Amino acid sequence: MPVFWLLTGLLLVCAVALGTMVALPFGRYPVAMTTAFVVFGMYAVPFVLFIVNLDHLEREPPILLATAFTWGAVVVTATAVPGNVAADNLIAKLVSPRFAAMWGPALAGPTVEETLKFLGVLVIALLAAAQVNSVVDGMVYGAMVGLGYQVMENVSYAAMAVQAAGTGDRVEPVFTTLIARGILAGPWSHTVFTALAGAGVGYAVVRVDRSRAARAGVAGLCLGGAWLCHFLWNSPLLAGGFGLGTPGQVAVLLIKGGPVLGLALALAHLARVREGDYYANVLAALADRRIVTPTELGALSSLGGRARLRRAAYARAGGAGDRAARRLQDAQSRLAVELSRGTTADGGLTAEAAAHAREVLRARHSLAALGLGPASSRRPFAGSTVMWLIGAWVTVFGALGLALMLRALT
Numbered sequence: 001m002p003v004f005w006l007l008t009g010l011l012l013v014c015a016v017a018l019g020t021m022v023a024l025p026f027g028r029y030p031v032a033m034t035t036a037f038v039v040f041g042m043y044a045v046p047f048v049l050f051i052v053n054l055d056h057l058e059r060e061p062p063i064l065l066a067t068a069f070t071w072g073a074v075v076v077t078a079t080a081v082p083g084n085v086a087a088d089n090l091i092a093k094l095v096s097p098r099f100a101a102m103w104g105p106a107l108a109g110p111t112v113e114e115t116l117k118f119l120g121v122l123v124i125a126l127l128a129a130a131q132v133n134s135v136v137d138g139m140v141y142g143a144m145v146g147l148g149y150q151v152m153e154n155v156s157y158a159a160m161a162v163q164a165a166g167t168g169d170r171v172e173p174v175f176t177t178l179i180a181r182g183i184l185a186g187p188w189s190h191t192v193f194t195a196l197a198g199a200g201v202g203y204a205v206v207r208v209d210r211s212r213a214a215r216a217g218v219a220g221l222c223l224g225g226a227w228l229c230h231f232l233w234n235s236p237l238l239a240g241g242f243g244l245g246t247p248g249q250v251a252v253l254l255i256k257g258g259p260v261l262g263l264a265l266a267l268a269h270l271a272r273v274r275e276g277d278y279y280a281n282v283l284a285a286l287a288d289r290r291i292v293t294p295t296e297l298g299a300l301s302s303l304g305g306r307a308r309l310r311r312a313a314y315a316r317a318g319g320a321g322d323r324a325a326r327r328l329q330d331a332q333s334r335l336a337v338e339l340s341r342g343t344t345a346d347g348g349l350t351a352e353a354a355a356h357a358r359e360v361l362r363a364r365h366s367l368a369a370l371g372l373g374p375a376s377s378r379r380p381f382a383g384s385t386v387m388w389l390i391g392a393w394v395t396v397f398g399a400l401g402l403a404l405m406l407r408a409l410t
Contacts, residue, residue, distance in 0.1 A: 003126045011070060014078035018152075021081065025159040029169045036158040036174045040151050043182050047191060051143045054268055055136045056306060057279055057333040064128055068141045071120035072148025072190070076113065077156070080149070083112040102236055110230035113149065117194040118223050120145040121201045133337060135202040135271040139264075142198020146190035153190070154181045184250065188233070188257030192264045197226040199267055229260045276300045279336035286339075291360050292332055300332070317370040324370055328363035335360055 026033045048069075052059060087108030092100035124141045125132050132138060154177060161173035181189075200222025204215035233256050241248025280300040283292045292300075299305030306329055313321035335356035344350055349357060 003123060007067070007071075007123055007127065010075050014075045017078040018074055021078070022155075022159075025163070029159070029162050031169045032162045032171050032174055033155075033159060035171045036155045036177075039174060039178055040154050040158070040182065043154075043178065043186070044147060044151050047147050048144075051140055051147065051191075054140050054143070054272070055134070055275075056272070057276060057300070058133060058137070058337050060137065060140055061128075061131060064124060064131060064141070065144050067127075068120060068124055068144035069148035071123065072117060072145040072150070072194075073152045074148075075120065076116045076145070076149040077152040080113050080116055081156075083116070084108050087112050106231050106235040109234050110227045113190070114193060114197060114223065114227045114230055117142070117145050117149060117190070118197045118201075118226070121194065121198045125201050125205050129205055132202055132205040133340070134206055134275040135199050136268060136275055138198040138200065138202020138205065139195045139268055139271065140198070142201065143191050143195040145198070146192070146194030149194075150186070150190040154178075154186075157181055184253055185257070188261040192260055193226045193230050195264050196229065196260075196267070197223045199271065202271075229263075232256055233260070273302070276302065279333070279340065282336050282339045283332065290364060291335070291357060296329075296332065300336075313367070313370075313372055317372055321367075321370055321372055324363065324366045324372070328360065328367060331356060331359040331363045 022033070048065075052065065088100055088104040091104050091107060121138065121142045124145075125138070132141070158174045158177040161177050162170070165173045167173075200219035203222070204219040207215055207218075238252045238255065241252050244251070277300075280297045283300070284297055286292070296309065299309050310322050310325040310329070313325035315321075317324070335353060338350065338353040338356050342350070343353075
């Protein structure tokens with residue numbers, strides 16, 4: 001597996017290079033740097049929870065998600081730093097130092113960083129093509145690559161803020177960076193950019209019915225879209241904030257970042273619905289109500305629909321009902337994915353598909369043992385554990401950011 005060894009070698013070499021980069025600020029500001037890693041590590045948690053739940057039909061292997069995150073945090077960070085410097089110098093020589101100072105970040109940053117992050121998604125696809133079954137999968141891996149780089153970039157900006165403050169090993173600049181780059185800029189940063197690029201990789205992998213040129217064109221278009229979003233974000237356009245001070249700057253962030261986030265979420269929603277409809281048709285072809293009922297088929301393409309069925313089971317049988325319903329849905333999803341990969345030569349189920357079908361029947365039996373028949377969508381609202389966790393993290397960081405902003409203004 002040459003891709004595996006290439007990946008391993010790159011991770012090792014870049015880890016050494018990254019260690020060299022962070023050694024100096026760690027030596028000078030150990031408390032501030034440790035705080036930066038802890039704070040931005042915690043900051044990444046709600047992002048990870050959201051990303052891994054984007055594909056509710058087939059969860060990606062944790063090892064591949066971790067690999068994608070590590071590529072962004074280690075490989076992209078270690079290579080983008082010298083790459084950006086070289087690109088800035090090239091722009092200064094080709095045009096002028098003044099032009100490079102104004103437009104360099106908008107040209108060099110997207111060109112170097114989006115290319116490196118895109119390569120990370122490609123490596124994941126080459127390493128485990130069987131795990132990239134939809135456009136959503138490409139977006140998930142792209143988002144994880146982008147998040148890894150986003151976390152490390154924020155840590156590096158925190159280190160620069162500590163140094164620029166000139167007050168020694170203090171943590172206040174770290175939390176200022178958290179507000180500026182984490183809370184205000186984070187929702188529409190590298191995680192979103194690379195999710196858009198990853199959608200192109202997912203399309204290129206799964207749409208084998210299209211020509212190579214068409215698939216490469218879509219992948220290139222998505223990469224170009226990510227580059228354009230990054231370019232607009234880094235550009236000096238509207239840098240003055242309409243002359244309104246802090247409110248104007250916040251408005252500019254929303255104007256530049258809001259449409260990008262909206263585009264990514266809309267694309268993820270459309271891809272997820274299409275994926276769900278496809279797998280629902282695959283299961284419906286079995287025409288076996290023991291495997292899937294019409295109500296369950298209708299909910300397959302909707303995260304909310306699946307949650308409603310679990311809540312209905314919870315209302316009738318408590319936590320055991322919720323867990324049993326989740327096991328049934330997960331088993332149905334695994335069966336649908338396996339069926340989509342083909343059948344035996346005589347049109348029957350493969351051994352893997354047959355095993356998943358038996359898993360579905362066992363899950364159905366567990367529901368019946370709890371007195372639960374065909375799922376109903378009616379149930380008082382009870383919320384999702386993941387959504388509660390994300391909400392808790394957003395509340396904590398939002399309160400922290402508001403407190404620090406008020407402190408800075410007084």
